[in-house]
Amino acid sequence: MAERKRQLVAAEITEAALQLCAVKGFDTTTVDEIVVAAGISRRTFFRYFSSKEDVAIQLLASLGTDMRDELRARPAGEPPATALRHAVGMAIDHCVDEPLKSLRVVQLILRTPVLHARMLERQAQWREGLTAELAVRLGRDPVTDLFPEMAAGMALAAFDAAMRHWSVSDGAADPQELTDRAFAVIGPALDQAG
Amino acid sequence: MAERKRQLVAAEITEAALQLCAVKGFDTTTVDEIVVAAGISRRTFFRYFSSKEDVAIQLLASLGTDMRDELRARPAGEPPATALRHAVGMAIDHCVDEPLKSLRVVQLILRTPVLHARMLERQAQWREGLTAELAVRLGRDPVTDLFPEMAAGMALAAFDAAMRHWSVSDGAADPQELTDRAFAVIGPALDQAG
DNA sequence: GTCGCTGATGGCACTGAGTGTCAATAGAGG
DNA sequence: CCTCTATTGACACTCAGTGCCATCAGCGAC
Numbered sequence: 001m002a003e004r005k006r007q008l009v010a011a012e013i014t015e016a017a018l019q020l021c022a023v024k025g026f027d028t029t030t031v032d033e034i035v036v037a038a039g040i041s042r043r044t045f046f047r048y049f050s051s052k053e054d055v056a057i058q059l060l061a062s063l064g065t066d067m068r069d070e071l072r073a074r075p076a077g078e079p080p081a082t083a084l085r086h087a088v089g090m091a092i093d094h095c096v097d098e099p100l101k102s103l104r105v106v107q108l109i110l111r112t113p114v115l116h117a118r119m120l121e122r123q124a125q126w127r128e129g130l131t132a133e134l135a136v137r138l139g140r141d142p143v144t145d146l147f148p149e150m151a152a153g154m155a156l157a158a159f160d161a162a163m164r165h166w167s168v169s170d171g172a173a174d175p176q177e178l179t180d181r182a183f184a185v186i187g188p189a190l191d192q193a194g
Numbered sequence: 195m196a197e198r199k200r201q202l203v204a205a206e207i208t209e210a211a212l213q214l215c216a217v218k219g220f221d222t223t224t225v226d227e228i229v230v231a232a233g234i235s236r237r238t239f240f241r242y243f244s245s246k247e248d249v250a251i252q253l254l255a256s257l258g259t260d261m262r263d264e265l266r267a268r269p270a271g272e273p274p275a276t277a278l279r280h281a282v283g284m285a286i287d288h289c290v291d292e293p294l295k296s297l298r299v300v301q302l303i304l305r306t307p308v309l310h311a312r313m314l315e316r317q318a319q320w321r322e323g324l325t326a327e328l329a330v331r332l333g334r335d336p337v338t339d340l341f342p343e344m345a346a347g348m349a350l351a352a353f354d355a356a357m358r359h360w361s362v363s364d365g366a367a368d369p370q371e372l373t374d375r376a377f378a379v380i381g382p383a384l385d386q387a388g
Numbered sequence: 389g390t391c392g393c394t395g396a397t398g399g400c401a402c403t404g405a406g407t408g409t410c411a412a413t414a415g416a417g418g
Numbered sequence: 419c420c421t422c423t424a425t426t427g428a429c430a431c432t433c434a435g436t437g438c439c440a441t442c443a444g445c446g447a448c
Contacts, residue, residue, distance in 0.1 A: 002395080030433065041398045046435065113315055120314035121307055146355055146372075150379040153351035161343050178340075185344040189383035196415095196424080224404065235427045240406065 064126040081190035158182035258320035275384035352376035
């Protein structure tokens with residue numbers, strides 16, 4: 001029950017922060033302003049989020065593990081392109097399930113350089129996870145063989161491209177359809193024998 | 195001649211900063227320490243570099259334009275895979291020309307999360323440049339057609355993979371050969387008709 | 389009920405990054 | 419030698435982030 005309250009407070013902070021950032025931008029929004037809007041103390045804010053950027057980035061926290069878990073759960077014999085498409089699909093589902101919240105966050109991140117940078121750094125960790133999982137699936141050594149790493153990188157490049165186009169379309173485009181088109185491009189490279 | 199002096203001071207600051215960061219890490223190295231080592235004032239430091247991170251990132255400044263210029267200079271009929279390989283080759287050349295300096299910077303960036311994030315953000319700008327150039331070369335609309343964007347993303351994924359493996363090999367591996375192997379993976383996707 | 393323990397919170401002071409302002413200074417040109 | 423200009427240094431300030439400690443609420447033991 002203490003955990004429930006913690007998530008409630010975190011959600012309140014997040015909501016206040018996103019609201020303020022949407023109005024006056026991330027950089028010009030101070031932690032003090034967020035803190036006042038959320039009705040907590042400055043010190044408490046940093047107990048919930050390790051930095052101001054974390055408020056936005058934290059919302060993507062589960063995507064990495066979701067993708068990796070889905071990739072692991074795919075049938076062993078499935079070709080890399082199909083397995084990776086389903087893995088990325090897990091992340092895209094979050095955008096489809098809650099379009100309003102997701103779009104707001106994605107747009108904020110994409111037009112705030114420092115947030116964009118943090119997100120890309122996160123993605124690099126996702127890539128490491130996907131690389132390791134792919135290496136196991138394919139029985140390849142990720143140190144000497146560049147294929148798992150490149151395949152994971154291409155899948156995330158497709159994810160990025162879909163997110164960017166979804167963002168600039170203001171949510172009008174279908175994220176899964178954009179992802180399909182991006183995967184159509186990388187497909188020929190994903191299913192090679194190596 | 196004022197410009198010459200400016201570059202000289204910048205080089206001195208950079209050298210002092212990299213030396214300190216190599217010893218005690220980027221995060222624990224303060225601007226004050228860099229400033230003392232370089233023999234300048236704190237205020238002057240921020241006139242040369244807009245942030246502490248910029249000292250390291252600035253060293254990659256020309257890579258983006260170099261790649262785009264090289265891509266533009268490639269023969270019009272050349273297939274995307276070949277043209278992009280030469281463009282990325284321009285950036286890799288910097289590592290081959292000055293292996294000691296480059297390796298030190300690359301390793302520092304790759305093992306410092308905040309620097310890694312900034313570098314990836316830079317790369318996103320390079321990608322935009324390559325995307326625009328590719329769109330022109332191929333006569334495709336980068337808004338409705340995902341191919342230019344994905345091709346640029348794949349090329350940079352290859353660049354990244356080569357850099358990472360070069361870094362972990364402590365410079366023992368050949369950067370151009372690593373890039374060749376990475377491009378061999380994405381090749382089948384780069385030369386599709388779309 | 390009260391004592392004592394634990395965990396969450398708030399307040400305070402501190403370091404470090406980054407910025408604006410102004411005075412001092414050095415160098416080019418008359 | 420004087421003047422105009424650009425670079426620098428010094429100071430003060432805002433804001434992010436952290437360590438420390440006092441406070442307070444809940445909760446089990448007695």
